[in-house]
Amino acid sequence: MDTSDRFQIAIDRDARVPLAGQIHNAIGKAIREGRLAPGARLPSWRDLAAQLGVARGTVRAAYERLIDEQLLVPAGAAGTFVSRHGIPAPPPPSPGDTAPVPDLIQRFSAKPLVFQMGVPGQDTFPATVWSRLFAQAARETAAGPMGYPDPRGEARLREQIAAYLALARGLACSPAQILITTGYSGALNLVIRALGLEGQAAWMEDPGFPLTRRALALAGMRLVHVPVDAQGLDVEAGVRAAPEAALAVVTPGQQAPLGVTMAPARRRALLDWAARQGAWIVEDDFLSELQLRGRAAPALAALDDAGRVLHIGTFSKTLSPVLRLGFIVVPAAKARHFTEVAACLAPAPASAPQLALAEFIAQGHYLRHLRRMKRLYAARRDALTACLARSPLHASPAMAGLAVRLALPDGADDTDIARRALDHGMAPGALSNWYVSMPARPGLMLAVSNVSEQTVEADCRTLARLIHGKG
Numbered sequence: 001m002d003t004s005d006r007f008q009i010a011i012d013r014d015a016r017v018p019l020a021g022q023i024h025n026a027i028g029k030a031i032r033e034g035r036l037a038p039g040a041r042l043p044s045w046r047d048l049a050a051q052l053g054v055a056r057g058t059v060r061a062a063y064e065r066l067i068d069e070q071l072l073v074p075a076g077a078a079g080t081f082v083s084r085h086g087i088p089a090p091p092p093p094s095p096g097d098t099a100p101v102p103d104l105i106q107r108f109s110a111k112p113l114v115f116q117m118g119v120p121g122q123d124t125f126p127a128t129v130w131s132r133l134f135a136q137a138a139r140e141t142a143a144g145p146m147g148y149p150d151p152r153g154e155a156r157l158r159e160q161i162a163a164y165l166a167l168a169r170g171l172a173c174s175p176a177q178i179l180i181t182t183g184y185s186g187a188l189n190l191v192i193r194a195l196g197l198e199g200q201a202a203w204m205e206d207p208g209f210p211l212t213r214r215a216l217a218l219a220g221m222r223l224v225h226v227p228v229d230a231q232g233l234d235v236e237a238g239v240r241a242a243p244e245a246a247l248a249v250v251t252p253g254q255q256a257p258l259g260v261t262m263a264p265a266r267r268r269a270l271l272d273w274a275a276r277q278g279a280w281i282v283e284d285d286f287l288s289e290l291q292l293r294g295r296a297a298p299a300l301a302a303l304d305d306a307g308r309v310l311h312i313g314t315f316s317k318t319l320s321p322v323l324r325l326g327f328i329v330v331p332a333a334k335a336r337h338f339t340e341v342a343a344c345l346a347p348a349p350a351s352a353p354q355l356a357l358a359e360f361i362a363q364g365h366y367l368r369h370l371r372r373m374k375r376l377y378a379a380r381r382d383a384l385t386a387c388l389a390r391s392p393l394h395a396s397p398a399m400a401g402l403a404v405r406l407a408l409p410d411g412a413d414d415t416d417i418a419r420r421a422l423d424h425g426m427a428p429g430a431l432s433n434w435y436v437s438m439p440a441r442p443g444l445m446l447a448v449s450n451v452s453e454q455t456v457e458a459d460c461r462t463l464a465r466l467i468h469g470k471g
Helices: 019-032 045-052 055-069 127-145 157-166 183-195 210-218 235-241 264-277 332-345 351-362 365-391 412-422 457-465
Strands: 072-074 080-082 178-181 201-206 224-227 247-252 280-285 309-314 326-329 396-399 403-407 443-447
Touching: 019 055, 045 055, 045 280, 055 072, 055 183, 072 201, 127 309, 157 178, 157 309, 157 326, 157 365, 178 183, 178 332, 178 403, 183 280, 201 210, 224 235, 224 457, 235 280, 247 264, 264 280, 351 365, 365 396, 365 403, 365 457, 412 443, 412 457
Parallel strands: 201 224, 201 247, 247 280, 280 309
Antiparallel strands: 072 080, 178 326, 309 326, 396 403, 403 443
């Protein structure tokens, strides 16, 4: 574990305290304050001495004193570690350590809970195949040239994504139009920065993804909340409210959270508006081919003749959000400009995961993985809907079958129910959090990805008790 960002040792050669004492005090304080976690590995005597510009014996004396105080534990050639015992508990997290979007993410780096939205099944990740490919990619990266990588991302991955999009999404594009990003958030940030959209008006679906809404607001954009109905975004309502908007962010394939597919007439109206106004459209293709009902509609960008659509995809829902890998397809006329902005402000993430993903797709593992996930998720959805059908709760499919939308009795507080469900190991999403200008509709979104067929009956009973105020 790299501890260099957890504490710093300031050496004062004019101080009365010996150098070994200064090192001892700095490390001991970092351990007691929780900045060095139990089990953290410290630099070797040689490495720390070189960093501080002192003799190795000075560092050794400081370490030995900390070992005597049972704050450090020696492990021979393996190194020296912070003790796991006898250290005061670190202080509680400050407000800045909490999740910035608690209605979507309760805790960072934590195992997803039952019904939690936006995460794949924890038992679906192809760990064996991925580990082999990642190790191979890591060796290749380590042995490769030590120059700056392409800010657009690895060419092999961009080529594989271009081929996949042509096959699965009906979108013809060249690898030069694709930029690899740190997930959806990284792609959205790149769009706003590259097109200079800060401070302008943006259409936002209502209901719509809260994180997108928050991101656009942080960029200083003026949000125009456009209603969504059974045909998708109501383009005429958007034109009436803000015809001059510079951006529209849509989920035309599987609307989040209602799951409807944007009708062909609405798609054409949206594209015509963008071409007429010189506006841009961000197509958030968050589920790609991963839907359980029928085949996904072609991408909106596949119909774009005017070069106004920016297609964003991610592997967070299909593989893992831990990878932090997404991509954006930009119009050909904007490819060079986006490359320049990426090189200066938002270059692609590390090469090893990209190369591993490129091989994962090239060897056919990705399509096989999607087929397997669809079978598993369909079985979990069926188990959940069968369970709810035996209860008085009214449920309907949502998010292309990957979630169930649960209607609540009039007057129910869905945010309170969702909050209390956390104490029972469940994380249903409060539907009202997705609405802004339209009347909030109390309901719960129940994702099926981490539903267990063995415990679904008990989970439904617990949820029913919470809804009726008995939990």
